[in-house]
Amino acid sequence: MTIASTNxxxxxxxxxxxxxxxxxxxxIPYLSIANYPGKLIAIEGxxxxxxxxxxxxxxxxxxxxxxxVIETGWTRSELMSPTIDLAKASNTLNKLTFVLLYAxxxxxxxxxxxxxxxxxxxxxxxxxYIFTALARAGVRGVDRAWIRNLYGFGIxxxxxxxxxxxxxTLIRRVLQSRGMDYWESGMDLKLGDDIYESFRxxxxxxxxxxxxxxxxxxxxxxxxRRKVDVLQDELRRQIAAFLAEPDGPSPLATKAEG
Amino acid sequence: xxxxxGSGKTTQLALLAKWLKAAGHPVFQTEWNSSALVKAATKxxxxxxxxxxxTFSLLHAxxxxxxxxxxxxxxxxxxxxVLADRYTYTAFARDTARGVDRRxxxxxxxxxxxxxxxxxxxxxxxxxxxxxxxxRVKLKFYEAGLDMGWSAQPLESFRIFQGKVLDEYDRLVDExxxxxxxxxxxITDQQRVFRRLVSQHLEIEHHDDRIDESA
Numbered sequence: 001m002t003i004a005s006t007n008x009x010x011x012x013x014x015x016x017x018x019x020x021x022x023x024x025x026x027x028i029p030y031l032s033i034a035n036y037p038g039k040l041i042a043i044e045g046x047x048x049x050x051x052x053x054x055x056x057x058x059x060x061x062x063x064x065x066x067x068x069v070i071e072t073g074w075t076r077s078e079l080m081s082p083t084i085d086l087a088k089a090s091n092t093l094n095k096l097t098f099v100l101l102y103a104x105x106x107x108x109x110x111x112x113x114x115x116x117x118x119x120x121x122x123x124x125x126x127x128x129y130i131f132t133a134l135a136r137a138g139v140r141g142v143d144r145a146w147i148r149n150l151y152g153f154g155i156x157x158x159x160x161x162x163x164x165x166x167x168x169t170l171i172r173r174v175l176q177s178r179g180m181d182y183w184e185s186g187m188d189l190k191l192g193d194d195i196y197e198s199f200r201x202x203x204x205x206x207x208x209x210x211x212x213x214x215x216x217x218x219x220x221x222x223x224x225r226r227k228v229d230v231l232q233d234e235l236r237r238q239i240a241a242f243l244a245e246p247d248g249p250s251p252l253a254t255k256a257e258g
Numbered sequence: 259x260x261x262x263x264g265s266g267k268t269t270q271l272a273l274l275a276k277w278l279k280a281a282g283h284p285v286f287q288t289e290w291n292s293s294a295l296v297k298a299a300t301k302x303x304x305x306x307x308x309x310x311x312x313t314f315s316l317l318h319a320x321x322x323x324x325x326x327x328x329x330x331x332x333x334x335x336x337x338x339x340v341l342a343d344r345y346t347y348t349a350f351a352r353d354t355a356r357g358v359d360r361r362x363x364x365x366x367x368x369x370x371x372x373x374x375x376x377x378x379x380x381x382x383x384x385x386x387x388x389x390x391x392x393x394r395v396k397l398k399f400y401e402a403g404l405d406m407g408w409s410a411q412p413l414e415s416f417r418i419f420q421g422k423v424l425d426e427y428d429r430l431v432d433e434x435x436x437x438x439x440x441x442x443x444x445i446t447d448q449q450r451v452f453r454r455l456v457s458q459h460l461e462i463e464h465h466d467d468r469i470d471e472s473a
Contacts (some may be wrong), residue, residue: 026359096369100323103316104299104316107310149362149366150365150366
């Protein structure tokens, strides 16, 4: 009765068929994004993979070369942050409103931060991207075609790095850092009263969702159990190769030399 | 119940609810954009005029999802008649008039329950404006479509925006088989038509009951 999807064709939503840098699907009709100079790079992964550390280091490295860099995250928009915090605290969210609040937040950041930055020639480093939403929704049993259509207004990143860790490492890292919370333990899924078991089952399901998306969206998968600097070197190598492509933005350093 | 501002649908809905309750039907009313969940964000967004057509659309979908699960499905399961002052068609008409993709917004709301009856109160834009002016209603920023920048003058903007909304509603009448009530007639005449439409759906139930009793 509730999730009666009309089952629209999957190719009309956010999926691996999206061209890098373009809208996945219907996009935002009133906001044209043709031929902008910026680049969108997403760093995806569960908690505890060190995304923010890697992004800080990448930003430094890119700025030294003269690239303009803007960071964006998940649930940080001015419009929605208070509402999402409030909704989470009061546990009145259900899976549909959960998904829709995050999509609203993303739309706000996309229109007000990401697209203007791309048009102005910035490299946008996104700490998590729509894949986080797709994974969380997938675990909660939200209709796959429906959520992909919902995010059809998004832009397919030029690069998506997926920082992957195994379940055991993930659990230890989260426990060490900030501990389990209600949502990250999937307690809304009522998997059981034991918060640790619920947390483990939830994180395992999340890893599975990410793994299935790695193929669907051609993630560049990196082993995040390695040392911070080793992982950073790998990220830099791949990003440098991408930026060196003919249509990439040229760094100030090369311009000065040339 | 669908229709633009000034179509008189809220008046009609109140009269219908009275009639249903008097006849002993359990009635539950729900209103567009009324959930507590998104109130804060909508208020902030509206106050700062910070909503884009996309975030406007998504916030209303969030409100709808919340009301669907708390205020629409439970009363339906309990056998009540749910009267919705605006439903998904409002989103289809308004969001599309604002430039959101027509297909996308339909797919967005595909989780909704299809209503047993959808009634559209159709008025010409002039009638709507006359009614709102007679009540000295102050046209609100988003309702007047001032966010679109088509005109800085509220009344002119309202005419342009609601004109587009009316065009979208006309498209929806065919696409979704909305029942149209000519909303320029007298309140009593409209209510008569409205009650006749509704009673067609209730009679089927009564008829079934009778069969059950005789069986």
